[in-house]
Amino acid sequence: MNKWNTEEAIRRWNMHAENFTAKYTEEGDRSREVLLNPALQECMGLIAGKKVLDAGCGEGYLSRKMVQEGALVEAVDYSTEMLKLARERTPSAMGITYHHGNLERLEMFEDQSFDLIVSNMVIQDLAHYELAIAEMRRLLVPGGSFIFSILHPCFLTPQSGWVKDETGKKLYWKVDQYFNEGPLEQAIPYDQEEKLLYFHRTLGSYVQAIVESGLLLEGMIEPKPSAGMLEKYPHFREDLNVSNFLIFKTKRQG
């Protein structure tokens, strides 16, 4: 049996939680600030007064941002180390409840508990992503939305990466082994032997899991840096060549 499963992914998140979030601000890391947050915000729309679940909350920056937008937020993560950081970084007056749990089965929540579920860069960490997507449908009220971002499965594949010339100049992004689904080590942390894990799947597999869960796929968003963000962080111009992230916007109909 492959020992790279959900439990092993979480063991590594526990190991690297502090390091991974060391440079986080209240906007998360730079990719979140430039690419993911603006796109997620647009997908979510107005959230004031909504019951929201941050599914795979990590150190909780997005939960805190959503509270500031007026949402009533509960959050869950499977890493005890991430939850420790989240609780330390969250003023109790924000009223966020942090739960320990695996998105593949969240028995602490009743059916139809949330108006909106957001999962930012988590679903690719799960061995049983289909279970988690079906579980999110169970937790939504009819008409509620499940929005999740992942590493873009068409560009972040096994053996993908920049091809460079002899001077180190980036020439183009190479994609390979797209249909080779399964667990992989990420490149980070660069200086550690045991890296973070994720599971590569094709775009078709994700769409199929959404369809089979009964959720309606409303949109797929590939976040791009805005002109304002490019002015602030010019090196993100590189992200106009390759899409690193993909956001699925789904809805529970009945």
Ligand SMILES: C[S@@+](CC[C@H](N)C(=O)[O-])C[C@H]1O[C@@H](n2cnc3c(N)ncnc32)[C@H](O)[C@@H]1O
């Ligand atoms: C890339 S981090 C993202 C954290 C946070 N959403 C953010 O954007 O900063 C992935 C998070 O997913 C959590 N996670 C991974 N697999 C999980 C699972 N099966 N159930 C719940 N959380 C999980 C990890 O512990 C980690 O905190």
